Amino acid sequence: MLDVYTKLRQRLEEFAIPCVPGKGIIGFLRIIFTEQEAKMLSKFKLFNISLTVEQFAHENGYSPRLVQEVFYNLAKRNLIRYEKKSGTDYFSIRPLVVGIYEAFFSTWREQNPDTLVPAAKAIEEYFKNTFYKAVSNSKSPWARIIPSLGAIEATFTENHEYYNIEDIKITIVDNIRRIGAIFKYGVRDLAKKVSSGRVSEAIYSIKYNGLTIAKKIIFSVISKNRDGKFSLRKKKRADNQKIIRINEKIPTILKIHPYEVIWHYLEQAVTISVAPCSCRKSHRYFDEACGESQKSECKFPVEDTCLHLRYDDQVINELNLQGGHIISKEEALNILNRCEKSGLVHASFNSSEKIEFICNCCPCCCGILGTMTRYHQKYRAFIESNFQPVHQIHQCIKCGNCRQICPVHAISQNADGFPIIDHEICIGCGVCVTNCLKKALLLIKTKNNRPAIDAIESLVRFANQKVE
Numbered sequence: 001m002l003d004v005y006t007k008l009r010q011r012l013e014e015f016a017i018p019c020v021p022g023k024g025i026i027g028f029l030r031i032i033f034t035e036q037e038a039k040m041l042s043k044f045k046l047f048n049i050s051l052t053v054e055q056f057a058h059e060n061g062y063s064p065r066l067v068q069e070v071f072y073n074l075a076k077r078n079l080i081r082y083e084k085k086s087g088t089d090y091f092s093i094r095p096l097v098v099g100i101y102e103a104f105f106s107t108w109r110e111q112n113p114d115t116l117v118p119a120a121k122a123i124e125e126y127f128k129n130t131f132y133k134a135v136s137n138s139k140s141p142w143a144r145i146i147p148s149l150g151a152i153e154a155t156f157t158e159n160h161e162y163y164n165i166e167d168i169k170i171t172i173v174d175n176i177r178r179i180g181a182i183f184k185y186g187v188r189d190l191a192k193k194v195s196s197g198r199v200s201e202a203i204y205s206i207k208y209n210g211l212t213i214a215k216k217i218i219f220s221v222i223s224k225n226r227d228g229k230f231s232l233r234k235k236k237r238a239d240n241q242k243i244i245r246i247n248e249k250i251p252t253i254l255k256i257h258p259y260e261v262i263w264h265y266l267e268q269a270v271t272i273s274v275a276p277c278s279c280r281k282s283h284r285y286f287d288e289a290c291g292e293s294q295k296s297e298c299k300f301p302v303e304d305t306c307l308h309l310r311y312d313d314q315v316i317n318e319l320n321l322q323g324g325h326i327i328s329k330e331e332a333l334n335i336l337n338r339c340e341k342s343g344l345v346h347a348s349f350n351s352s353e354k355i356e357f358i359c360n361c362c363p364c365c366c367g368i369l370g371t372m373t374r375y376h377q378k379y380r381a382f383i384e385s386n387f388q389p390v391h392q393i394h395q396c397i398k399c400g401n402c403r404q405i406c407p408v409h410a411i412s413q414n415a416d417g418f419p420i421i422d423h424e425i426c427i428g429c430g431v432c433v434t435n436c437l438k439k440a441l442l443l444i445k446t447k448n449n450r451p452a453i454d455a456i457e458s459l460v461r462f463a464n465q466k467v468e
Contacts, residue, residue, distance in 0.1 A: 022130025078103035107323035120285035151430025275324030385428035
């Protein structure tokens with residue numbers, strides 16, 4: 001019979017970003033979860049269904065008191081997903097990434113200190129040998145680069161054009177495409193369950209996901225009026241267009257969308273919290289385990305770098321703070337500016353609506369950016385931004401700052417000392433523009449790649465377009 005940690009690993013493999021078998025992963029799970037915790041988490045039949053303590057206890061034959069004790073302890077350590085809806089607490093299993101791994105190291109103060117170093121060693125072994133392939137083997141990346149705030153602002157003030165920030169229009173076709181992608185993923189997951197003999201789980205999945213998908217299809221094409229009547233849903237109108245006029249003498253108009261401007265998400269968010277970077281924290285403990293022989297050269301900040309955003313009526317409290325603390329929007333902007341100046345890159349889900357996190361990634365430790373810089377994957381974990389830096393030679397003083405700070409080494413210099421940008425490598429982060437001493441670099445929009453509507457569609461696209 002399989003032990004509880006293998007069963008938990010198999011459950012985590014069902015996520016769009018799967019926890020695949022590999023060296024180090026069972027050791028990591030064994031270190032951070034007790035046997036009882038692992039056994040309970042492996043009992044979740046569906047990764048996307050949230051249950052109350054009473055519901056989980058009833059479905060799996062546990063006493064509510066035991067489930068409550070285990071779940072709230074896991075929630076305190078952020079190793080189970082916790083949310084409050086209409087005054088009731090709900091719990092669901094987290095994926096390995098983005099989820100358990102990040103939560104464990106970002107909430108390191110809540111963990112047993114004796115587990116931090118061995119856990120970092122085990123997970124690094126897993127990432128290095130196996131997981132990087134699973135997280136970056138799709139033609140539709142699950143994460144994306146968001147341009148530097150400073151670079152966008154520099155372009156506004158120096159490019160002498162009109163910039164029209166235009167709201168994205170989500171149409172019926174967009175929603176049907178989203179539901180189709182979810183349905184395809186659900187069918188494949190059902191086939192996997194049936195082929196492996198887990199027929200009861202397949203039936204359970206149909207019972208819940210069938211209703212969920214049906215509702216999503218219905219409400220993506222119809223809407224309810226104030227009088228209670230239903231009608232065909234219309235396109236979202238771009239009523240809140242924001243025009244930023246830089247030079248009224250030049251009539252050029254360049255349209256950019258809110259999802260391309262990072263402050264858009266800060267404006268939308270009701271609550272923002274900041275936490276330590278789990279990737280750099282993990283690597284600090286890995287350095288401690290390996291000593292000087294394998295010590296990384298990362299010099300980037302760890303504390304107060306990763307932002308978590310909540311919208312509408314989402315509740316954030318001590319059980320889902322990810323080891324951080326609540327901050328104001330002004331403080332969030334200051335953090336983003338500080339990270340950009342240090343050379344960190346903004347990344348989040350490859351989606352346009354209500355992103356839950358903004359990571360500030362380094363090329364040496366980061367699980368998103370590092371899959372390209374460390375492993376040179378054909379299919380990246382992320383997609384580059386729609387922008388590219390353009391060099392203005394007449395303003396350049398040949399200081400070399402852009403070349404030194406570029407996180408992906410896309411900038412070299414010619415015989416005369418001027419920078420040369422390799423746009424095949426460039427990810428459009430804008431860090432070079434933000435840190436250009438004489439504003440000799442501008443960030444110009446060159447593509448119009450549109451992300452998924454939300455994180456669910458982003459992850460489903462990733463799973464549906466995996467390559468061998």
